[in-house]
């Protein structure tokens with residue numbers, strides 16, 4: 022049987038900059054090419070060229086649309102890459118949004134690439150469906166639903182009968198709207214590259230989190246309060262809308278104005294509405310019954326900056342969902358400036374807050390805080406809901422892993438901080454699932 026060589030270039034002992042080179046004879050593939058974020062020298066790392074001729078790549082396969090899996094792809098067009106970029110059709114649309122957005126507002130004020138690079142990149146993109154086998158050179162490629170965000174995929178490569186699975190980011194079971202991660206594999210899988218974001222953690226139940234969410238919204242309504250939710254545009258915002266839709270339409274809460282104050286999130290919601298074939302059973306049934314899961318009384322999609330500023334004139338109670346998710350920029354800044362010193366305000370965090378971000382400082386309890394250019398006193402309540410994660414926890418990762426068929430599977434653990442990756446690696450071994458190793462940056466293996 023023919024050899025497959027893997028070289029791990031990114032998300033090795035961390036969670037950003039996903040990138041793995043796969044060489045199957047003369048066919049060369051890159052799985053993901055994401056942005057490196059949150060390190061001291063990430064800008065340097067992002068512009069450093071890959072240490073092999075990218076013009077020789079036959080294809081880049083993108084597991085899903087998130088920045089840490091797709092953010093560097095437009096850099097390839099300037100380096101002579103002329104191959105195909107293959108991803109699920111919904112991921113292709115999400116990636117395009119992200120790429121154009123990063124042309125305008127790169128974190129450091131300097132974009133890594135210009136609009137022409139994005140246009141050239143999009144000309145190479147081929148959007149495919151789940152469960153559809155395609156061929157690149159000598160390799161057969163199939164994508165299966167990973168249940169993480171809309172369009173997210175596990176990638177199965179088959180090279181002359183030798184099969185390898187790339188998990189991409191693995192979603193959480195019973196996440197609203199989208200289906201659960203795929204587990205109906207057949208055949209004999211030789212190796213798996215598995216993510217480990219929460220490889221050493223167990224999540225709070227999503228049901229409990231949804232109940233906490235209802236409780237906070239209900240109190241805000243009764244106390245005529247304002248809820249500010251810093252949220253990421255892709256996935257999290259749509260899940261919050263799904264929960265609010267349920268609460269309003271099942272009459273669990275009184276309707277109130279809900280502003281999604283993020284042009285990016287609103288565009289993503291449009292893409293979510295378009296790909297109804299990616300929905301899970303309950304959401305599909307809901308649509309067939311005539312109820313649209315991302316639309317309800319009181320919901321406002323805010324587009325212009327002047328409409329965004331006018332939100333503060335609304336008589337409470339109301340909810341504002343605005344980016345950025347960690348409060349290090351975006352429209353959430355002016356909402357915080359306007360309302361953080363009021364004790365009828367609740368700031369609700371629904372996602373991970375990185376070290377050094379304004380979000381983290383608020384969670385840590387800072388009472389005097391610089392927001393944008395304004396020094397503010399914090400009188401608002403701070404709530405954190407950690408159970409809406411888009412990543413499987415250790416129990417679910419192991420459950421997913423156990424569904425992979427194979428006689429002696431080799432496991433390569435990536436996309437997790439050191440302890441998370443090691444935690445999953447040890448558990449895979451303990452469960453008797455096969456030989457397991459945490460990948461290091463630059464490490465190569467031949468299968």
Ligand SMILES: [Zn+2]
Nearest residue numbers: 085087169190
């Ligand atoms: Zn992701």
